[in-house]
Amino acid sequence: MHTGMLHTHVLSVTLFLIIYLVKAYYLLTDRKKELGKFSKWTKIPEMVISFIFLATGVYLTTQVEKIETWLIVKIIVVLASIPLAIVGIKKENKAAMAASVGLLLYAFGVAESKSLTFTKPAFENVVTDPQSPSYDAMKHGAAIYQVNCERCHGVDGNAGLQGAPDLTKSQMSFEQKAMIITLGKSVMPSYQNMLSKPGEIAAVTTFVESLKK
Ligand code: HEC
Incomplete structure (x- = not known):
């Protein structure tokens, strides 16, 4: 709904960063x-761009439903960085600029990445309670898969690491898959203890079914 505004924000931030990085480069290399x-x-364009960047940023911040940690940290x-940049440019102070x-x-x-460490937690915003009205087994299953299964089966199911079969070509039924996930087989560990909460095995099986080509 605010995609126009968001695109404008991202575009103005990108332009601002380009101008800014060129300036920082000149300053840090004594040019x-x-x-x-x-x-x-760039004086006038920069003024216009910074205004758009700040105005759209403030507007977008007022529109988010839940202010998350990453957003607060970002702001x-x-x-x-602003006072540091001003000191950097005005006083030609390299340390402040850097x-x-x-x-x-x-x-x-x-x-x-919406993350302080640039990694998305697998279960971020994922409803894990099958009783919840907003429960989506596919999303739940995708998160479980990312944490437990990707290291052998890969993101798309066909990585085949540690002798794992290609899940996109699996001929097994839903029940057979759920069974092997529950009990494990040879190299593949058993998940009956790790995925013992209601719906977990079913959710990851649903996700595995969706990998089938
Ligand atoms: C340590 C590596 C490893 C991990 C982790 C792993 N698997 Fe496996 N998976 C295997 C191997 C190896 C097989 C083949 C077992 C056999 O038939 O001997 C297999 C078989 C399967 C099969 C049967 C496919 C077929 O058609 O034969 C399914 C379904 C499956 N894995 C799903 C999962 C899911 C879901 C997870 C995570 C909850 C997972 N695996 C985690 C290695 C792994």
Whole structure:
């Protein structure tokens, strides 16, 4: 629904970062003349871009249903990088400039991955209670699969590591699959203890069925 606004935000952030990185590059490599020229040349566009970037950012923040940790960290990091960048450019202070570049790039990574460590937790926003009205066995199963099965069967089911068969070509029925997942076989471990909560085996079996080509 706010995709237009979101695209505008991402575009303005990207443009802002490009201008900013060029400036940081000139400053850090002692190219003061080029820095002066470039700053003069980008002055007006930069003002417009930063305004759009901040305005769309503020608007989007007011629209999110739940403010998550990564978003708070992203905002704090972006805000912290601004005074550093100003000191960096105005006082030609390399350490401040390098620190602000680092902070902005980190914020960009956080925003892209929605994670402080750039990794998506498998169970983020996944409803795991089969009784819940918003329960989706496929999503639950995908998360279980990512955590437990990917290391042998791979993301798409056909990695074949440690002698694992290609799940996209499995001829087994739902029940047979559920059985092998529950009891394990040869190298494949048994999951009856690990996936003992209601619906877990069924959910991951549902996901495995969806891998079939
Ligand atoms: C340590 C590696 C490993 C892990 C982890 C693993 N598997 Fe397996 N999987 C195998 C191997 C090896 C086989 C073949 C077993 C045999 O037939 O001897 C297999 C067989 C299967 C089969 C039967 C496919 C067929 O048609 O023969 C299914 C379904 C399956 N795995 C699903 C899963 C699911 C779901 C998970 C996670 C909950 C999982 N596996 C985790 C190695 C693994």
